[in-house]
Amino acid sequence: MPTSENDSPPVYREIAEDVRTAIASGRLSDGDRVPGENDLMKQYGVARATARQALSVLINEGIVVAIRGSGVYVRAFRPLRRHGPRRLSRELWGAGRAIWQADSPDGSFETDSVEVAEVPAPAYVARALGLADEAAVVRRHRRYRLEDRPMQLATSYLPAEFAAGTAIAEPETGPGGIYARLAEQGRAPAHFTEEIRVRMPTPEEAAALHLNAGTPVLDVLRTALTEEHTAVEFNEMTLDGSAYVLQYDFDA
Amino acid sequence: MPTSENDSPPVYREIAEDVRTAIASGRLSDGDRVPGENDLMKQYGVARATARQALSVLINEGIVVAIRGSGVYVRAFRPLRRHGPRRLSRELWGAGRAIWQADSPDGSFETDSVEVAEVPAPAYVARALGLADEAAVVRRHRRYRLEDRPMQLATSYLPAEFAAGTAIAEPETGPGGIYARLAEQGRAPAHFTEEIRVRMPTPEEAAALHLNAGTPVLDVLRTALTEEHTAVEFNEMTLDGSAYVLQYDFDA
DNA sequence: CAGTGGTCTAGACCACAAA
DNA sequence: TTGTGGTCTAGACCACTGC
Numbered sequence: 001m002p003t004s005e006n007d008s009p010p011v012y013r014e015i016a017e018d019v020r021t022a023i024a025s026g027r028l029s030d031g032d033r034v035p036g037e038n039d040l041m042k043q044y045g046v047a048r049a050t051a052r053q054a055l056s057v058l059i060n061e062g063i064v065v066a067i068r069g070s071g072v073y074v075r076a077f078r079p080l081r082r083h084g085p086r087r088l089s090r091e092l093w094g095a096g097r098a099i100w101q102a103d104s105p106d107g108s109f110e111t112d113s114v115e116v117a118e119v120p121a122p123a124y125v126a127r128a129l130g131l132a133d134e135a136a137v138v139r140r141h142r143r144y145r146l147e148d149r150p151m152q153l154a155t156s157y158l159p160a161e162f163a164a165g166t167a168i169a170e171p172e173t174g175p176g177g178i179y180a181r182l183a184e185q186g187r188a189p190a191h192f193t194e195e196i197r198v199r200m201p202t203p204e205e206a207a208a209l210h211l212n213a214g215t216p217v218l219d220v221l222r223t224a225l226t227e228e229h230t231a232v233e234f235n236e237m238t239l240d241g242s243a244y245v246l247q248y249d250f251d252a
Numbered sequence: 253m254p255t256s257e258n259d260s261p262p263v264y265r266e267i268a269e270d271v272r273t274a275i276a277s278g279r280l281s282d283g284d285r286v287p288g289e290n291d292l293m294k295q296y297g298v299a300r301a302t303a304r305q306a307l308s309v310l311i312n313e314g315i316v317v318a319i320r321g322s323g324v325y326v327r328a329f330r331p332l333r334r335h336g337p338r339r340l341s342r343e344l345w346g347a348g349r350a351i352w353q354a355d356s357p358d359g360s361f362e363t364d365s366v367e368v369a370e371v372p373a374p375a376y377v378a379r380a381l382g383l384a385d386e387a388a389v390v391r392r393h394r395r396y397r398l399e400d401r402p403m404q405l406a407t408s409y410l411p412a413e414f415a416a417g418t419a420i421a422e423p424e425t426g427p428g429g430i431y432a433r434l435a436e437q438g439r440a441p442a443h444f445t446e447e448i449r450v451r452m453p454t455p456e457e458a459a460a461l462h463l464n465a466g467t468p469v470l471d472v473l474r475t476a477l478t479e480e481h482t483a484v485e486f487n488e489m490t491l492d493g494s495a496y497v498l499q500y501d502f503d504a
Numbered sequence: 505c506a507g508t509g510g511t512c513t514a515g516a517c518c519a520c521a522a523a
Numbered sequence: 524t525t526g527t528g529g530t531c532t533a534g535a536c537c538a539c540t541g542c
Contacts, residue, residue, distance in 0.1 A: 010511060017455070036527065047513045049301070052528085060312045060465075061452045068528045069521035079449065085502040193501045197331065198450050198468045198493035200313045203269070213312075216450045216468035216493070241450035241468070248500045249445045250337040262530060288508065299532045304509085320509045321540035 015044055015054035023063060023074055030076040034064055062214030062242065075212070077242055080151070084194060084248040112143040112150070114171045118160050125157045128223050128234040136160035138169045140178070143208060150209045153238040162187065162232075178233070179224075187232050189224035196220055196246065201238075209240045216241040267296055267306035275315060275326055282328040286316055314466030314494065327464070329494060332403070336446060336500040364395040364402070366423045370412050377409045380475050380486040388412035390421045392430070395460060402461045405490040414439065414484075430485065431476075439484050441476035448472055448498065453490075461492045468493040 009017075019035065022028045035043065040051035055072055058064045066072045120134040129137070140156040156178065162185060163169055168178050179189055197219040201211055209217070217238050224233040261269075271287065274280045287295065292303035307324055310316045318324045372386040381389070392408040408430065414437060415421055420430050431441055449471040453463055461469070469490050476485040 012511080013455075020455075038527080047515095049514090050512060053511085055528090056308075061454075063452075066528060067521085068519070070527065071521095072528080077451075084500055188504075190504050191501070192504065193499065196448065196470075196498040196500075198470055199329075200315075200466055200468065202313075203265075214452055216452065218448075218450055246448040247445065248336055248448075248502070249443070250500070250502065252440075252442050252444070264530075290508075299534090301533090302531060305530085307509090318509060319540085320538070322508065323540095324509080 011044070011046060012050050012053040012057065015040055015046070015051070016057040019054070019058060020061075020063065028074050030074055032074045033071045034058075034074060036071050059212075060214045062212070062216075065212050075242075079245040080146070080243055081245050081247055082239075084246065085250070109151075110145045112145050113141075115139075115141040116169055116171055118164055118169070121157065125234050128221070129157065129159060129231045131159060136164070138163040140168075149243070151240055151243050153205065153208060155236045157234045157236075158232065182224075182232055187226050187230070189232060190227040191225040191229065192222055193225075194220055194222045198241070205238055209238070211240060212242075218244060218246070220246075263296070263298060264302050264305040264309065267292055267298070267303070268309040271306070271310060272313075272315065280326050282326055284326045285323045286310075286326060288323050311464075312466045314464070314468075317464050327494075331497040332398070332495055333497050333499055334491075336498065337502070361403075362397045364397050365393075367391075367393040368421055368423055370416055370421070373409065377486050380473070381409065381411060381483045383411060388416070390415040392420075401495070403492055403495050405457065405460060407488045409486045409488075410484065434484055439478050439482070441484060442479040443477040443481065444474055445477075446472055446474045450493070457490055461490070463492060464494075470496060470498070472498075 019028075023034070028034055037048055037051045037055065040046065040054060041048055044051070055064070055066065059066055059072075063075055064072050065075050117139050118136055119139050121129065121131055121137040123133055125131075125137060126133045126135055129135075131137070136159075137157045138160050140158075142154055143150055144152040144154065158168055158178070166181060166185075167173050168181050173181060176183075182188060198216050199219065201209070201215070201217045205211070205217060206215075211217070218241050220235075220237040220239060222233075222235040222237070223231050224235070225231050271280075275286070280286055289300055289303045289307065292298065292306060293300055296303070307316070307318065311318055311324075315327055316324050317327050369391050370388055371391050373381065373383055373389040375385055377383075377389060378385045378387055381387075383389070388411075389409045390412050392410075394406055395402055396404040396406065410420055410430070418433060418437075419425050420433050425433060428435075434440060450468050451471065453461065453467070453469045457463070457469060458467075463469070470493050472487075472489040472491060474485075474487045474489070475483050476487070477483050
């Protein structure tokens with residue numbers, strides 16, 4: 001008698017599934033209000049904690065957002081396209097535009113909270129740049145915003161050997177950005193390698209990027225190399241996963 | 253008197269933060285047991301629901317996993333490297349190896365639950381392949397495993413016009429896989445474009461990939477084009493975000 | 505069998521949003 | 524002011540792990 005009544009999913013999952021299919025089927029769409037805690041309690045005859053647990057599933061999946069005092073709403077996904085190879089082409093920074101402007105449809109990216117410092121290289125940075133551990137590097141940290149929405153955090157590391165004391169170590173790097181400055185030194189980046197990981201954000205990142213619960217971030221680690229394959233920059237970027245689509249084109 | 257005691261974070265967040273820093277500082281490392289519900293209740297003098305809420309934060313961040321009847325443990329991250337351009341080079345499938353073998357350090361990938369069918373193309377597939385809406389396509393779905401761990405789901409679409417009735421529409425496509433078959437037809441893939449998105453998995457994907465809570469997935473949408481820029485395959489892949497690092501190399 | 509995490513109830517007080 | 528979501532307590536029963 002005892003245990004043959006097994007494997008029926010818990011109530012809160014079934015409630016979540018009902019709401020999820022209502023969204024997937026289009027019965028509820030972007031920005032629509034979904035049944036709140038009180039609605040679910042009445043409709044399913046469950047306690048408040050159970051209704052909340054059902055909603056928390058959907059919130060952690062990133063498909064709805066809760067707004068205190070107002071309700072729970074279907075979340076939209078309207079990403080920006082970040083084109084790998086094209087955006088780093090010489091034409092862009094050769095013409096006096098900073099590379100990140102290639103992301104933006106209308107060039108309205110803004111940069112924010114810039115911090116420049118000379119520091120000893122962390123181990124993974126030293127490895128990427130081919131330097132000795134703790135070798136001096138210039139670190140540039142900044143945040144990018146588009147129409148007041150924070151989109152990306154970025155931290156660049158360049159060997160202090162050639163970056164210290166130049167415009168690269170200034171908050172404002174001048175037309176074309178650091179790549180143009182490198183080119184003037186005869187260290188123009190010619191090859192790039194990007195490494196992409198996914199994870200959930202730390203609380204600090206969630207705050208800095210204004211992320212909703214259930215939004216993963218993309219880590220993009222880029223190493224820029226000269227024609228002679230000397231590493232000249234290591235850039236560690238953290239992107240709002242709900243804001244970006246990455247694109248890479250290549251040949252067989 | 254009333255409200256000047258504001259903005260202190262809720263208890264459950266502070267507990268979560270304590271555990272998080274214990275992990276970040278290295279006091280707790282991969283696979284270590286972290287304080288469980290009962291431990292936290294005693295240490296912080298909170299109710300069980302509060303201790304659980306603190307743990308649920310960390311679980312949804314993907315940094316710990318809960319094992320029923322046992323405890324809560326620090327989660328490891330040991331990803332596979334998936335190298336974009338290199339893995340699709342002609343050498344690989346020209347030599348009779350399927351491309352996904354490039355992912356695997358020792359070639360021990362296995363394929364699973366293969367489904368082949370001829371279906372009308374969904375709108376986004378038709379667009380990617382340059383076909384009319386609802387045009388007939390061959391759909392190939394499969395799951396990839398490495399040492400019994402499911403790593404990736406993939407669904408390929410090829411125009412039925414040249415794929416139907418060939419080995420491409422069979423579960424076993426022969427040496428070199430579908431790309432070798434395409435090459436024999438004079439439709440060898442020469443250009444690729446990959447589009448990458450991140451999101452939290454659906455419950456079905458979480459089950460199929462054996463994902464822990466708090467693990468995002470990577471969607472990789474690849475279009476393969478011939479030398480003449482005719483689209484011959486559209487491949488929709490869903491990767492376990494905790495299992496992969498993607499790498500792309502390109503030139504300025 | 506004792507201990508763990510998983511689910512669920514029935515309350516409580518709070519901060520915030522919208523009417 | 525009413526209703527919403529956010530936090531928290533104090534219980535309960537269950538399924539599973541590991542000794």
